[in-house]
Amino acid sequence: MSSATLYAAARSGHADVVRVLLEAGAEVERGDYDGTTPLMVAAESGSMETVEVLVGAGADVNRWIGGGNPLSNAALGGHRAVYEFLAPLTDDDSFSVLMRTAYHGHLDCVRYLLEIGAVRDKSIFLMGTALDYAHRGKREGHYRGQPYDEVIRVLEEAGVPAQLDWSDEPG
Structure with missing residues (x-):
């Protein structure tokens, strides 16, 4: 077969x-x-x-x-x-999924993960948090058309910190 x-x-x-x-x-x-x-x-x-x-x-x-x-x-x-x-x-933890979902700009899944209590403040050494991954996804532009600004806003409102400085990112 x-x-x-x-x-x-x-x-x-x-x-x-x-x-x-x-x-x-x-x-x-x-x-x-x-x-x-x-x-x-x-x-x-x-x-x-x-x-x-x-x-x-x-x-x-x-x-x-x-x-x-x-x-x-x-x-x-x-x-x-x-x-x-x-x-x-x-057995998966929601943290790694939240980071990857934020990077890909999937707003509905990001909201759901936050609703169910995904870890918000964890980071990967020198790579950042889920908020950093959303900024990185937006900047790299691999997934054009995704609502990155909204994903970033939702993550910020949920208290997800940024580990990296994104102040030079165009609005």
Whole structure:
């Protein structure tokens, strides 16, 4: 059974195909060339039904590959419902997810993480806090069109400090 077929079906959100492939013996944890699993791509693409099928089949919700896991992938994709489903099932702390979500400019997920009590004042040595990551995402411009000014405002209002000086950033 080709793992590529399961991976492609999971990425595309075809829960019915994922279900059939798993019943036919596809390995739920078999990843692509770098180890990224079907659950990780389903979470990132936001297919709740596919995520539920994979979790029900025993997919590892805590598996980390390349600095991410299914929970952080859901947040990075801006898929709050998938995040809410996975969060109680994982061992992940909300801090790393808040930083990554702020960097990508996903306002709804940033608000949700703050609502559920994400760690606000933690920082990574010389890299900064979630607020610094939002400023960095805005400055680097990889995710154009994201509401970075609003993300920054929400983080500031929530009391997230900046470790770095962003005073020269254009308004």
